[in-house]
Structure formats: C-alpha cells, structure tokens
Amino acid sequence: MEALVIHAAGDLRVENLPTPELGAGQLRVRVRCGGICGSDLHYYQHGGFGTIRVKEPMVLGHEVAGVIEAVGAGVSGFAPGERIAVSPSQPCGLCRYCQQGLQNHCLDMRYYGSAMRTPHVQGAFRQEIVVETHQAHRLAASVSDGEGAMAEPLAVALHAVRRAGSLLGKRVLVTGCGPIGALVIVAARRAGATHIVATDVSAHTLGKALKVGADEAINVAEEPEGLARFMADKGQFDVLFEASGNERALRGALDALRPRGIIVQVGLGGEMTLPVNTIVAKEFDLRGAFRFHEEFATAVELLNKGLVDVKPLISATLSYRDSARAFALAADRSQAMKVLLNFD
Numbered sequence: 103m104e105a106l107v108i109h110a111a112g113d114l115r116v117e118n119l120p121t122p123e124l125g126a127g128q129l130r131v132r133v134r135c136g137g138i139c140g141s142d143l144h145y146y147q148h149g150g151f152g153t154i155r156v157k158e159p160m161v162l163g164h165e166v167a168g169v170i171e172a173v174g175a176g177v178s179g180f181a182p183g184e185r186i187a188v189s190p191s192q193p194c195g196l197c198r199y200c201q202q203g204l205q206n207h208c209l210d211m212r213y214y215g216s217a218m219r220t221p222h223v224q225g226a227f228r229q230e231i232v233v234e235t236h237q238a239h240r241l242a243a244s245v246s247d248g249e250g251a252m253a254e255p256l257a258v259a260l261h262a263v264r265r266a267g268s269l270l271g272k273r274v275l276v277t278g279c280g281p282i283g284a285l286v287i288v289a290a291r292r293a294g295a296t297h298i299v300a301t302d303v304s305a306h307t308l309g310k311a312l313k314v315g316a317d318e319a320i321n322v323a324e325e326p327e328g329l330a331r332f333m334a335d336k337g338q339f340d341v342l343f344e345a346s347g348n349e350r351a352l353r354g355a356l357d358a359l360r361p362r363g364i365i366v367q368v369g370l371g372g373e374m375t376l377p378v379n380t381i382v383a384k385e386f387d388l389r390g391a392f393r394f395h396e397e398f399a400t401a402v403e404l405l406n407k408g409l410v411d412v413k414p415l416i417s418a419t420l421s422y423r424d425s426a427r428a429f430a431l432a433a434d435r436s437q438a439m440k441v442l443l444n445f446d
C-alpha cells in the first residue's frame with residue numbers, strides 16, 4: 103500500500119509501506135479521501151512550524167474518510183463496507199486531563215501526522231490504515247467521502263464555538279476565513295449567532311465565507327478601515343473568532359469588540375504583541391481553542407443530518423500521486439479553500 107511521506111521541506115514522496123496488521127478490537131480502513139490541512143502545508147513548505155520540525159520520515163494527513171475493509175476480533179457495531187470518517191485524535195484515556203474530559207489536553211496524545219513528539223505520530227494519507235473503533239464515525243449515504251474528510255476541521259470549528267459559550271442572538275466577527283474560519287462561520291450560525299461579519303485579505307476566500315453563511319464580508323486589504331463602522335459605542339461585536347493567526351487581524355478587531363467581549367483565538371500565530379491596556383480596560387476574555395474531542399462525533403452527526411453544508415468549501419479533489427500540484431493549489435488562497443486527495 104502507498105502513503106504520502108514527508109522527509110523534509112518540499113520533499114514529499116509516495117512510498118510503499120507494509121499493509122498494517124489488524125488487531126483485536128480494531129478496524130482496517132481503505133482510505134478514500136483526505137483533506138490537506140494548514141499543518142500539512144506547513145510541514146510541506148517549511149518542514150514544520152515554530153519549534154516543531156520533521157525529524158524523521160512521517161506520513162502526513164489527519165483529515166480522512168474511507169470504507170471499512172475488515173474488522174478485528176471482538177468488534178461489534180461495525181461491518182466491512184461501511185463508510186466512516188476517522189478521528190485523528192488518540193488520547194490515552196488514562197491521564198488526569200483525559201479523566202477530566204479534557205482529552206485535547208491529554209498528556210500522552212497521539213495525533214495523526216504530527217511531529218510534536220518523537221517518534222512522530224504517522225498520519226493518514228495512505229491507502230490503508232488501522233484505527234480503533236472509538237475513532238470511527240459512520241457516514242450517512244448522503245454524505246460524500248470528501249464531506250466526511252471535512253469532519254475534522256469542522257470539529258475544530260465546533261470546539262472553538264463551544265469555547266465562546268452561548269452564541270444565541272450574538273453578533274460575531276470572524277477574522278481570517280480559510281477553511282477553519284469559514285467552518286467557524288458555519289458552526290456559529292448553527293449555534294444561533296444572529297449577525298456574522300467575516301474579514302480576510304482574499305476576495306475568493308470572502309466569497310466562500312458569504313456562501314457558507316456570513317452576513318457581511320470585508321476585504322481588509324482593500325478596505326483597511328472596514329471595521330470602523332463597528333466601533334461605535336465601544337464596539338458592536340459580542341464575540342471575536344480570530345482564525346488568521348495574524349497579529350494585525352487581532353489588534354484591528356479589538357476596537358470593534360464591545361466591553362466584556364469574548365475573543366476566541368483559534369488561529370495559531372506564533373508570537374504577537376497585544377495592547378494589554380485595551381484588554382484590561384474593556385474586560386475582554388481572551389481564550390484559546392485547540393483541536394477538539396467529542397466535537398468530532400457532533401461534526402459527523404451534523405453532516406449526516408444535513409444540518410451543515412461544507413460542500414462550498416471543497417475546492418478540488420486530486421490524486422495523492424499528484425501531491426505537488428494538490429499542495430500548491432491548497433496553498434493558493436486566491437483560488438482554493440479545502441483541497442482533497444483521492445486515495446483510490
């Protein structure tokens with residue numbers, strides 16, 4: 103079976119790996135579709151991000167859907183032929199954070215396609231993978247493999263929305279509308295936000311933001327003062343989701359956020375300098391949002407019931423053998439949101 107293995111920046115190879123062995127309680131899955139995530143792009147373009155570096159060959163990918171090929175001894179509730187989305191999250195279940203229901207903070211997390219620990223956790227851009235049953239979430243016939251692969255970023259967005267608390271009747275600003283920002287719009291709308299404004303620097307991206315439910319889109323490259331009209335009375339927004347990881351986006355939004363407003367930082371931005379006086383004087387809540395846990399099941403259920411539509415965010419599906427073209431397209435914000443790899 104073949105897999106997409108990153109060796110160093112710009113060095114992504116199709117390699118033959120042994121077909122994984124199926125153990126008791128596990129499922130062997132024929133991977134059909136995988137979404138290229140920002141982290142995959144970082145490994146591909148820069149060999150990592152921040153202090154995290156690819157130190158050994160690693161299969162990329164953590165957003166996949168596929169079909170069950172075989173079930174291990176003792177498995178009940180799953181059968182060959184069923185289509186599933188695979189959660190890439192493998193918390194230990196035993197540590198103090200797992201015991202507290204904070205699995206995304208697990209002390210022994212193994213997350214697909216991540217070089218955070220060494221040996222690296224091998225990813226899911228491969229033709230076959232063996233998963234635990236708790237990672238498998240059945241897809242309805244109405245949900246395509248590509249939409250199933252979107253369950254992971256949707257789960258990230260759902261977790262970010264959960265971090266904000268109730269959004270019912272709230273006015274929401276989303277800065278940065280790549281796949282995660284756009285899915286935050288989807289999730290915030292589902293959670294009852296009444297007015298959602300999106301900002302970005304790409305016209306293509308903002309067009310997609312409107313398509314998935316933003317009420318207004320502001321191109322802050324063309325209109326740097328575009329948020330000024332929301333600054334009256336100390337700010338109009340109740341909640342800011344910052345999904346760009348860009349310091350200027352966060353700073354520029356603070357005057358449009360009302361006192362006691364909530365900032366959910368979901369974009370990873372490295373280091374930023376922030377006006378702490380503003381955060382203090384306006385009594386903002388500054389909250390991080392990192393990965394997800396139970397939100398993966400919620401994401402699949404919302405997809406299965408047709409309660410969210412992620413199709414407008416799927417830009418293209420290319421063969422994994424064409425990975426250079428697929429990764430280049432995924433990096434081009436002027437024409438792509440989510441690019442999917444086909445593993446058939």
Ligand SMILES: [Zn+2]
Nearest residue numbers: 139165254255
């Ligand atoms: Zn992802």
Ligand SMILES: [Zn+2]
Nearest residue numbers: 194197200208
């Ligand atoms: Zn744990």
